[in-house]
Amino acid sequence: MHTSIVIADDHPLMLRGLTDFLxxxxxxxxxxxxxxxxAYNLIVKLKPDIAILDIRMPHKTGLEIAEACKxxxxxxxIILITFDKEEELYEQAKACNVYGYILKEFxxxxxxxxxxxxxxxxxxxSEEIASYLNHNSNNKPADLELLTKSESKIVKLISENKTSQEIAEELSISVRTVDKHRSNIVSKLNLDNKPTSLSIWASLNKQHL
Structure with missing residues (x-):
């Protein structure tokens, strides 16, 4: 089956360009x-697999739509696209558990x-936005100090988009042990139990792992 997508952007050229490209x-x-x-009404009605949303739009922003969907x-x-490099927007996007955050130029x-x-x-x-926001920061997040060496290894592998099965094979441990570590890490980092929360955290802190 084809992946179904809704696209929303108040810039006609961007909207047409993404539509034609995809x-x-x-x-x-x-x-x-x-x-x-x-855009939100289309998502509610059609329930597409993916919604690609501009962060700044009239009537409802992409973030407001992501919050409503959550x-x-x-x-x-939800995948958000934007010209903005504001840290506040970035943090709000993470809190909404979106699946993507991309700068429009890329x-x-x-x-x-x-x-x-x-x-x-x-x-x-997008690595570009993460690098832009973190370019002045050389300090590891304090939360990393809470993790054991084994947990830190697992977080690093999660940041590389590896599954629990792949992590288990690489570290020569059982999948059950990996999942137990993941649960402990989520608790220590005070993350919610959404499947994507730890992956997003690991991705955003990849340069420090």
Missing amino acids: SSKGFQIVGSAQDGNT KNNLPTK AVEEIEICIKNALNNKPYF
Whole structure:
């Protein structure tokens, strides 16, 4: 089956460009919108696999749509695209458990891999935005000090998008042990129990692992 996608952006050229590009790659664009209300209504009605949303749109922002989808347990995976490099927006996006956060100038290069990661329940955050926000920070997050050496190894492998099975094979331990470590790490880092939370945290702190 084709992956169903809704795209929303109040810039007509960006909207058309993404639609044409993803259609040429075999994705099924089931709806498009130039404002947040229309985009959210399309998501509720069509329940697409993926929704690619501009952060700043009239009536409802991409973040507000992501929050509403999270609150109402909608199955659509949200990918946000933006020109903004504001840390506050970035942190809000993480809190909404979105599956992607991409700068528009790199959208064509990154959107396809972002979609494929999302379909495999692996979040994708543009390295460009992470590097931009962290370029002045050389200190490890304090939370890392809470982890044991074994837990730190596992977080590093999670940041490389490895599954529990792959981690178990690499470290010569059982999958059950890996999952127990993951549970302990989530507790120590005070993350919620969403499947993507630890992956997002590991991805964002990859340079410190």
